[in-house]
Each structure stands twice: as C-alpha cells, then as structure tokens.
Amino acid sequence: MIYLDNAATTKPCPEAVQAALEAMTDNFGNPSSLHRAGLNAQLAMDRARKTIADSIGAEPDNIIFTSGATESNNLALRGASAAYGKRRRRIVASAVEHASVDETLSDLESKGFEVVRVSPREDGRFCAEDFLSACNEDTVLLTMMYVNNETGYILPVKETFTAVKRRFKDIITHTDCVQAYMKLPVKANQLGADLISLSGHKIHGVKGVGALYIRRGVRLIPVVTGGKQEKGIRSGTESVPLICAFGAAVEKLSPTISDRYERVTSLKARLTELVSAIDGVEVNSPADGSPYVVNISAAGKRSEIMLHYLESRGIYVSSGSACSKGQQSGVLGQFGISGKRADSALRVSMTAETTEAEIEEFARALAEGIVSVRG
Ligand code: PMP
Numbered sequence: 308m309i310y311l312d313n314a315a316t317t318k319p320c321p322e323a324v325q326a327a328l329e330a331m332t333d334n335f336g337n338p339s340s341l342h343r344a345g346l347n348a349q350l351a352m353d354r355a356r357k358t359i360a361d362s363i364g365a366e367p368d369n370i371i372f373t374s375g376a377t378e379s380n381n382l383a384l385r386g387a388s389a390a391y392g393k394r395r396r397r398i399v400a401s402a403v404e405h406a407s408v409d410e411t412l413s414d415l416e417s418k419g420f421e422v423v424r425v426s427p428r429e430d431g432r433f434c435a436e437d438f439l440s441a442c443n444e445d446t447v448l449l450t451m452m453y454v455n456n457e458t459g460y461i462l463p464v465k466e467t468f469t470a471v472k473r474r475f476k477d478i479i480t481h482t483d484c485v486q487a488y489m490k491l492p493v494k495a496n497q498l499g500a501d502l503i504s505l506s507g508h509k510i511h512g513v514k515g516v517g518a519l520y521i522r523r524g525v526r527l528i529p530v531v532t533g534g535k536q537e538k539g540i541r542s543g544t545e546s547v548p549l550i551c552a553f554g555a556a557v558e559k560l561s562p563t564i565s566d567r568y569e570r571v572t573s574l575k576a577r578l579t580e581l582v583s584a585i586d587g588v589e590v591n592s593p594a595d596g597s598p599y600v601v602n603i604s605a606a607g608k609r610s611e612i613m614l615h616y617l618e619s620r621g622i623y624v625s626s627g628s629a630c631s632k633g634q635q636s637g638v639l640g641q642f643g644i645s646g647k648r649a650d651s652a653l654r655v656s657m658t659a660e661t662t663e664a665e666i667e668e669f670a671r672a673l674a675e676g677i678v679s680v681r682g
Pocket of ligand 1: 455456485507
C-alpha cells in the first residue's frame with residue numbers, strides 16, 4: 308500500500324500505540340477517582356497535557372482535551388459566542404474553513420449571529436486587511452484556519468490576529484491548526500490566538516482525541532455539561548488511552564518538526580516536477596503552501612474515477628477533502644479552482660515517512676490512469 312492520504316488521517320506511531328496500550332492495561336483507572344489507580348491515570352494524562360502545552364508554548368492549564376478537532380472547533384465557536392455574544396453579534400471567518408467550523412458557523416447564523424466569510428484574493432491568497440475591514444465594534448469572534456486541508460494554502464493568521472487585536476482588543480481569535488500542528492511552528496503567543504484547535508490522529512496519534520488551547524482569562528460556556536472534568540469546560544471521563552497516545556506522538560514529533568518539513572518539502576518538489584510533466588495535469592497548490600498537502604487536477608478525469616483507479620494499484624489519495632466523503636465543499640472554488648479542474652481534483656498528502664519511490668510510483672500510475680480510464 309502506498310498511503311498518500313495523511314491529511315485525512317495518519318498511521319499511529321509505535322510510541323502512540325504503546326502509550327494507549329499501557330493506559331488500557333496497566334493504567335486503566337478513572338482519572339477522577341481518588342485512589343491510587345485514579346491518581347496514576349491522572350499522572351499519565353498530566354504528562355500528555357504538559358507535552359502538548361509545551362509544544363505550543365503554553366501552560367498545561369491552557370489545554371482542554373476533547374474528542375477531536377471537530378469538538379474543539381464546536382467548543383471554541385459555540386462556547387465563545389455564548390460567553391461574549393450577547394451584544395456583539397458578528398462573527399468573521401475565512402471562507403475556506405473545514406466543515407466542523409463552517410457548519411457550526413451556519414448554525415450560529417441560524418441562531419441570529421451575522422457571519423461574514425472572507426474570501427481569498429484572485430491569486431488565492433488571503434490578506435490581513437480584508438479580515439480587518441470585515442471586523443467592527445459589533446464583532447465577537449474571528450476564526451481562521453492556519454493551513455487549508457484541501458490545498459495546503461497557509462493563511463496569514465499571525466498578521467491578521469495581530470492587526471485585529473490592535474484595533475479591536477475584545478475580539479476573541481480562534482484558529483483551527485489541525486493541518487499545521489507538528490508541521491509548522493504553532494505557538495499560541497506568536498499567533499495571537501485566544502483559542503487553538505488540535506487533533507491527535509493527524510499527527511500519528513489515535514482517532515477520537517483532540518485538544519483546545521484556551522488563553523488564560525478567556526471564558527467559554529461549555530457545550531457538554533456533566534461531571535465537570537476538564538475544569539468544567541468539557542465534562543465526561545477523559546479518554547486516557549487516546550490522550551496518552553496523543554502525548555506520545557507529540558513527544559516524538561516535536562523535536563523533528565523542521566527536519567520533517569524539509570524532507571516533505573523535497574518530496575513535494577519531486578512530486579510537482581513529476582506530475583507537471585504529465586499532459587493536462589495541473590498543480591492547484593501554491594509553491595509556498597504547506598508541503599504536506601498537494602492538490603492536483605488530473606487532466607479532466609473525474610476525481611472519484613481516478614481515485615479508484617489508483618486504489619486498484621494500491622495507492623490511496625483523496626478527492627478534495629476526505630471529511631466530506633467525496634462531496635465538493637466549495638473550498639476549491641474559493642481558491643479559483645472550478646469546473647472540470649475542481650471535478651478532477653485529487654489531494655495527495657504526505658508524511659516524512661513517504662519515500663521518493665512511492666511518489667514516483669504515484670506519478671507513473673497517474674500518467675497511466677489518465678490514458679486508460681474514461682471520464
Ligand atoms: N479541521 C481540519 C482543518 C481538518 O482537516 C479536520 C480533519 N479532517 C478537522 C478539523 C476535524 O478533525 P477531527 O477529525 O479530529 O474531528
């Protein structure tokens with residue numbers, strides 16, 4: 308199998324698997340229990356919390372564990388708009404957010420918030436000034452992802468948050484860093500973010516766990532209420548095995564972020580060179596985007612047909628965004644990729660373990676597929 312769908316999910320690293328296993332066998336207590344078994348589970352979870360906090364330059368106190376970035380995004384947007392949105396009713400967002408942000412915004416819109424979605428300029432790039440001019444005194448929340456999951460475009464989060472906070476200090480800033488975390492430096496203070504969403508399974512942890520960074524002093528109304536775990540912000544017994552796996556993956560990846568980035572950058576260069584030489588293939592991702600996500604259009608051949616052809620050759624990629632089950636999200640259109648070009652879009656997403664030979668095999672299969680498949 309040649310797995311090139313790492314933006315959808317990654318293979319858990321052995322350290323993550325081992326950490327989860329230990330938490331399911333030796334250390335299975337409930338972290339809220341007052342006896343030794345509970346304390347041991349609590350200690351294991353504390354360690355993961357500290358690792359994750361350190362990785363973004365935060366304190367353990369700032370980190371709340373959730374069931375994944377979908378929940379982190381919901382908690383951030385619903386929690387902040389409920390806490391601060393009594394009078395300020397505008398929410399500003401990028402127009403290319405993941406469904407877990409965009410659908411939540413649509414729901415808030417139906418509940419009376421005004422949502423302003425900012426599009427990129429014609430060249431696909433976002434400008435901080437466009438977000439700034441969409442904000443006003445009525446704005447409660449600004450949300451923009453760091454790396455787009457379908458194209459790899461990097462959004463100017465730091466510039467935008469800094470400019471917006473300078474003029475409107477009360478606006479709460481949230482960034483979905485799922486596709487940036489452990490790939491680009493994600494530091495809470497440098498980004499000027501009040502809230503940051505992270506996911507475990509995109510970074511070689513396990514599915515079903517995420518985190519939300521909450522800047523000290525920022526108040527969220529909980530979405531899930533109950534036994535007051537996670538400082539009362541997210542009730543429910545924490546998934547210690549998944550949290551430990553998340554921590555172990557971060558512990559492993561943290562020291563190698565720049566080495567891995569360099570390695571994947573050279574893989575992207577090779578991939579771009581090879582696919583650009585195939586008749587009719589277009590590269591939709593910008594040269595200065597995240598190298599981990601490369602979106603290409605396969606000479607007018609429908610994405611799904613090409614995807615299954617590649618699958619028949621043991622190669623796994625995604626059409627557009629995997630989360631939308633093959634449905635076009637409209638995000639590609641925002642980046643100026645439309646019509647046949649969008650219908651034939653494939654997302655190739657790599658990891659540092661991807662080999663050049665795998666990239667070469669992908670390019671070969673793509674070229675042969677374009678010649679042999681219909682539609
Ligand atoms: N945001 C982005 C940018 C994503 O790519 C994803 C995963 N597809 C999510 C949020 C949702 O993450 P999770 O699967 O942890 O709920």
